[in-house]
Amino acid sequence: MKTRLMSVIALIAVLSPPAAAQGPAPKGAPKELRVGIVTLLSGPASSTFGIPAKKAADAWVEKINEAGGIGGVKVVPVLTDEAGPGDKVVAEFRRLAADEKVDLVIGYISSANCVAVPAVAEELRLLTVLFDCGTTRVFEEAKYKYVFRTAAHTGIDGIGAARYLLAAKPDVKTIAGLNQDYAWGRDSWEIFSRALRKLKPDVQVVETLWPKLFQGDLSAEISKLLTAKPDVIFHSLWGTDLASVNSQGRVRGLFRQSLVVHNNSAFLFKEFRDLPDGFVVGFRGTHWPEVPDPARNPLQREFVERCTKKFGEPCGSPHGSYHMVQALQGVKTAYEKAIKATGRWPSADDVVRAFEYLEFDSPSGRIAMAVGGGHQAIEDSLYGTVKLDAQRNQNVLTSVRVFPAKCVNPPDGVKTLDWIDQGFRGAQCP
Template sequence: MKHRRPTASPLAKPLFPAALFAAVSFATIASTLAGIGLTAAPAAAQSAKASATFSGAPVRVGEINSYTGLPAFTIPYRQGWQLALEEINAEGGVIGCCELQVVSRDDAGKPDDAVRVAQELVANEAVDVLAGTYFSHIGLAVADFAARNKMPFVAAEPLTDAITWSKGNRYTFRLRPSTYMQAAMLVEEAAKLPAKRWATVAPNYEYGQSAVAWFKQLLKEKRPDVEFVAEQWPAQGKLEAGPTVQALAAAKPDAIFNVTFGADLAKLVREGEGRGLFRNRKVVSLLTGEPEYLEPMKDEAPEGWIVTGYPWDQIDTPAHKAFVAAYTARFKESPKAGSIVGYITMKAVAAAITKARSANAEPIVDALAGLTIDSPVGPVTFRASDHQATMGAYVGTTTVKDGRGTMKDWRYADGANYLPPDDVVRKMRPAE
């Protein structure tokens, strides 16, 4: 075939009330897209893509992420996909004949920038697939662009459930376990606690809103006796630790559900420990076990929090040990959660192109639906019904060992066990 490149630049399966999704605002995304007036890729680029077939020419991936906005996660993520890319091309590329190339762009943590660079990648760089993004609102913006321009998009990190459910589309697939999935994993442990009075703290955008909503719903289903007595909604990256901790303590909760991460998490931990907020209180916390957030706190890392995370140095399966060895040899540092996400993302993109035997959008999308790949964490399948991958997460408790934060007593929660059945998600997705 000839490839002509364009020359133009489970947990119990609960019911899923529509009201929960309706409560989440997507006005920011809609406003951003409408404001910059992007509706379709140039006709010449679209036409060229439609006729593209293989002749050994490189296949190109347009990669977008918040490298300046959240480097703690995205730099390891970039190193992960770079390692995968090198392995893919060393093994003959995609379909054994074509080099896989990546054109990467920084979205600066802004949806409008993400859509602008997506447009550039399609129109000027002639990419065949889009991949990446970190923040949920940015992932949603790129997913909308992908749907309108009929471009395959593998969303690596954004955790919003909307990207595969209420705002799902034919062209968008997501790798990481969603807010619903990780909330469900944590609820299994939270329901065992004697705590009845709960407080929550989460960043005030789609990811935080969705995580809190699901945690509350799922915990109440398992424990009707619980009540939520306080909520704190700091702006992402702008948490005022003193007032936040004071407000949480004033509510006198028995336990706290935390969704903050990065610098906000570190400030919350430091201020909370100083004021005794966590004394004799259990904390259940999304993402806190990931080394990019836990390790920088060193011996100030919290003890005994129930978390999702990535205990990279304790996973002894052959596939994972091989990944760690290759990553540390290549980059002279230990992997982070972002590293494994970037690595699996690029492997999934390559597997889909090889399965499709085409650089055209429609065959790649068809190949992604139901695709199963082997990964360092085990087999991962992109479900055909909602395009959500079955990648799981590690659930355990935090501790300090040898002067650094880590996880203990962990288990791998297979994502396939924390997803609603196909008939439920089909009702939540828009008609296509």
């Protein structure tokens, strides 16, 4: 009885027309496109980066499948946790390839994993799209064939911060750094301070503090900053450290004394209302529900609407969610371009060829895979100042500035730090 019922259901499923109209799948197309999605599902970085990215993936894969999938083939996500030691992350990547038989992998928030995984991807010839990690090392230190990064590296955050600062506070004399003592913190400070001192050589660094990662209590650091009285404090804190510099700094007058610049919007959208007045924040690209303008960018409008409908709010936090959608859009565009070029279902090598120097549309605007030999995306850099709107009694983002990608990214083949030291040769700024 039960089996008969099942076969009737199966028959209905087979006979019913596909949900959306897209041309038939090309020759040699598989039944489904299996996409390994690796993001932080546990641990301290999951709340603001990992889970929002996962939510965005859910919402956007649903959208892609409703429209008929990629090249007429349904996308099936295979989700795994990025947390854990490095050897485990590599083992898990290999398992995705061999056991889950994924066609490609989208993943990695931690920069360490973005340095570790590419060599394995090359060995297995598995198309791998790094979606969120920031380190400049990936394509500046090595060349890969099967590895792409559809988000800009952290160069745009430091250079964007320096440019924004000079526009917002042209008379800045002294700066201080407050960055977590690990690779991302060190990179962030290095790029920002070098860029600023190149643009305005008389700026002095009065304090550089390196609190431990997830130290939580930053009262000692805040005391030092209050005594040093820098015009500007630059920090790249996230997680519990961002929360404590905001809460402890606010009551102790840190934000009244100095202009505080934060480079990576490590908060949930709903936490925006609690940010201190006058806080300058960078979004690691144009990743904000109002920028790019939803009225002009239909994908942006659809992304915000879809997430709001599905989760009751935009998908979590700025860069995790937008970066994930960029990766999915990049993969979709590359596959479709490869299908058009070859006239059949493309091999990994065909997709790689189509992906190199690709340009595609996304909720974050048009993304160009312009550097790293066509494997690394460049993005515009968005900075703004948090202001309390007294009438509406809520925070708004004011003095918004978008620096075009070519203004904050070095040209293809030039390393970020070299480019800064050479005085941003060839930068195209408005």
